[in-house]
Amino acid sequence: MGSPYIMYDGARVSRESALGKELELWERKPDWRSENHVFPRMLYRAMHRPDNVRSVGEVLDSRCVEPGQPVYAGAAEQWTRRCQLTVENEAQQSKAFETGWRESPREALEYLEARDNAKGNETAERHYKDARMSEPAQREAAAADKAAGLKQVPSVPEQPVRRRGRRPGSKNKPKTETAA
DSSP states (O other): OOOSEEEETTEEEETTSHHHHHHHHHSOOTTOOGGGOOOSEEEEOOEEOTTSOEESOOSOGGGGSOTTSOOOTTHHHHHHHHTEEEEOSHHHHHHHHHTTOBSSHHHHHHHHHHHHHHHHHHHHHHHHHHTTSOHHHHHHHHHHHHHHTTSOOSSOOOOOOOOOSOOTTOSOOOOOOOOO
């Protein structure tokens, strides 16, 4: 084992004492390798702060509250906790990857930036196509953009089509000719 003592809180504790035996349980074994112990693992997800800046973790409480709201202690810690997840096995990890979690803060920021860029490209393509639509369709697209405010709208939600004519099940059925 080496030394008959364990260093604990700046003091040498005998391995034979009750405290020493408890500390021995918490000591890492000499053959321990991180490659063999990959779980639990911390994952990260980048999000947009209230000021629309991408972030994975914050230290200033003032950056983590909505504009006009009072700043409260612990807002940055709360924000950072929402951006972190601990997974215990490979199944949880793969499920988390599907929902946007990544292995490092840098990967999480790159993933969010790529999603934002893809959404921006879809919106630009939609605006390009909108210019070649009919007037009523352009008005509908403009109304959808206005309703979204500053957010990008990659596709305009479809409105139900109103058709003229008789309603299904109405009593005025067309006459059918019968061959005599």
